[in-house]
Amino acid sequence: MFGEYPAIKIVAELEQHNLLPAILFRTSRKQCDIDIEKLSGARDLELNAERSKALVLEVEKVVEKYSFEESVVYNHPHYKALLHCGAGAHHAGQLLIWRLLLEELMSRGVMRLMVATGTVAAGVDFPARSVIITAHSKRGAEGFNVLSAAELQQMSGRAGRRGKDAVGFCLVAPSRFADARVVLEVSRRQVEPLTSAYFAAPSTVLNLLKFRNVDDLKYTVSKSLAAFLDRKHAAGMRAEAERMQDEVLSSQKQSVEQKKKSEKRVRRRQREADALEGRQERYLSSALNGLEKLGHLEGASLSAKGYWAAELCTSLVLELAEAIDGGLFYDLSHLELIGLVGSISGDSYRRYFSLSANPIRSELFAELSEHVARVKNTYERIAPFEVEVVPDAALTVITWAQSESWEEFSSLLRLGGVAEGDVARLVTQAADHLNQISKLHATHTELARTASEARRLLLKPPLSEAYLNE
Structure with missing residues (x-):
């Protein structure tokens, strides 16, 4: 039995039985990328001249329709595999531009296979003739858990194209990670009841x-x-x-x-x-008691600090407010402000760029950590998520701000083994936090001006403001 059912074999079998195009769900980004690399070298799966020409034409149409940066598309590591066999990897580690391109191509019927992680199943906005399940469980915070009925329904629900297929096919690729008996049992369960994610943060x-x-x-x-x-x-x-x-x-x-x-x-x-x-x-x-301890409330009303802090409509409003109130962000250069804000915009468990010296002084990171710790200690029992100072995240956003092009920057990311999608998300989150700081022109004029310019340095193609607002 296979450890992971080979994508090459899956495509060959599906094509033989006229079950393409298909969405192949994997449990990790790495496995998605490995599948595409292997498919790119499969001679038996090479598109004929007619299908290849049609695919190239549709790529050009999509690039023109959305005004995509051509270099981001044509220099993508998976572009050759896309043209070779009509397959692409769709997961959060990819740039949004690349994922949108694949979605458009899939909807236009010129792709054979989309390899995606199960975690993005709910966000996949296109159907296929077939769906392939390759694992009956997924990794969670406490190890692997069997798929829920809702998760399986989201994946299997992609099978069948409206107006093209009388029926869609959901298949299980047998392996030591995919027991068809378990998948069948999950498919017979009632979907889990609706729960609320509301939290008075x-x-x-x-x-x-x-x-x-x-x-x-x-x-x-x-x-x-x-x-x-x-x-x-x-x-x-x-x-x-x-x-x-x-x-x-x-x-x-x-x-x-x-x-x-x-x-x-x-x-x-x-x-x-x-x-x-x-x-x-x-x-x-x-929440109210904590806001009072941090100086945002006086009785039942906002304090002076609370009024300007409430202008920061971001999940990091408390951390940013403490840093601003403590004077940390004053008299910084644009790059230093980008770095400090970026350092708390990412996730500590993700890999960011770390192959060059960090230009941010260690004492600035230490002071920011104190402000973050103060907020954390105030809300130790009810904090909805963990905020940490990540120096590599600071280096990553600064490196992007100094780069001439995404092509130059992405080559550095590949050297460091960093996922482009993770970095794009980090940059856009840092830019959003800077945008919120730039609204404080009435109370913190110079800081607001610095934040506005710092944001401008981050939002350049393919992460430009015009594109992100589409």
Whole structure:
């Protein structure tokens, strides 16, 4: 049995049975890229002259339609594989330009195979005749977990093209990672119930306090889906506690000691229900208390610091506000501001460019870390995500700001084994944070001007502002 079912064999088998075009789902970006590299060298799968010419023509049309940077497309490492066999890798490690190109080509019917990660299945906006599942599980924060019914439905739902196919085909490529019996069992499950991702995050609460008072926020939280679901689950827990209580009262066989234990379980269940029912309101209360500790609130109203900080409509509003209030961002060059903001815009677990000396002084990173730690300690129990200072992220955005072209920059990324998509996301997030700082012209005039110029240095083709707004 295969460790990973070979993409070359999959394409050959599907073509033999007229089941192309197809979407091949893999569990990692690396596997997607490996598939494309192997397909690029498969002589038996080379497109004939007519299909190759049609593909090139459609590529030119897409490039012209969206005004893509030609060098980004034609110099992409997978471009030759695309022309060779009509296959491409679609995952978050690729530039948005490349993913949009592949989506357009797939929709136009000139591609054979799209290799994608299962995590982007919900975002795939094009159908295929067939879908290939190559794993019945995916990696999560705590190891590998079997696919949920919703995840499998998202992937299998791509099979079948409206107006072209009477039926779509979802196939399982057997391997030690893909047990068709497990996939069949998951396909028979009911889709998981809707849950809420709502969270009264401190940054959101601060932004909302520009327009609403505390009572308005409490009302909004009470009417949220999260609060509704909490109340629903709490009611179920109370009903369970009542049943347990009835059993204790009606039981004639339990000893006095057993009844005491049973009544203790009932009381614990009731306390859990009470805690669940008031959870969202407690989150809001914790957010407000933290904002007061950080100096954004005076009583139930925004302080002077809170008013200008509330203009920063970003997930890093608290971290940026602390750095600004502490004077860290004053008297910095454009590149230093880009670097410091970029250092908290990325993810600590991702690889960024690190093959040259970092121009940011270590004491600046240390001071920024203190501001980040202050926010973290204030919201230790309810922080929605972890913010860390990542020096390599700072070096990456500075290197991009100094690069003459994406072609020059991407060659450095390949040397460092850095995914272009991760860097593009880092750059655009840093640019967004700088854009928010640039709105503080009324209270922090010089800083706002520096931030505006720093943002301009980052947003250049293919990450230009005009393209990102499309």
